[in-house]
Amino acid sequence: TLQLFYKNGTPKSEIEYYNGLIRKQQDFYANGQVEYVEENDKSIEYLIQRKSYFKDGKPESLFELIDSKHKIYSQKEFYPNGKLKEEGSLKFNS
Numbered sequence: 001t002l003q004l005f006y007k008n009g010t011p012k013s014e015i016e017y018y019n020g021l022i023r024k025q026q027d028f029y030a031n032g033q034v035e036y037v038e039e040n041d042k043s044i045e046y047l048i049q050r051k052s053y054f055k056d057g058k059p060e061s062l063f064e065l066i067d068s069k070h071k072i073y074s075q076k077e078f079y080p081n082g083k084l085k086e087e088g089s090l091k092f093n094s
Helices: none
Strands: 002-005 011-018 021-028 034-040 047-053 059-067 072-078 084-091
Touching: none
Parallel strands: none
Antiparallel strands: 002 011, 011 021, 021 034, 034 047, 047 059, 059 072, 072 084
16 A cells, blocks of 8 residues: 655545555545545456545546446546536446
C-alpha cells in the first residue's frame, strides 16, 4: 500500500498493489472528500468499480460490476446538483 498526503496531513491518495500491479486506488480532494476510486479484481483482468465524485461528495460518475459471471456493468452519470444525467449497462468484451 502506498499512501500520499497533502501538506496539511489530509490523505491525497491511497494505492493498493497486488503482485506489483495496482488493485485499488483512491484519490481525495484537499477537503478530505473522495475524488476517485478504481478497483480491479485480484487478477487485474477486469474492473470491479470506477467512481468519481464532485468536491462536495456527490457522485459524478459511477461504474460498477453488477454481474461478475457475464461481466455486466452499470454506469451512471450525474449533474453537479446530484440529479441523474444518464445511465445504462455495459458488457465487458476482452
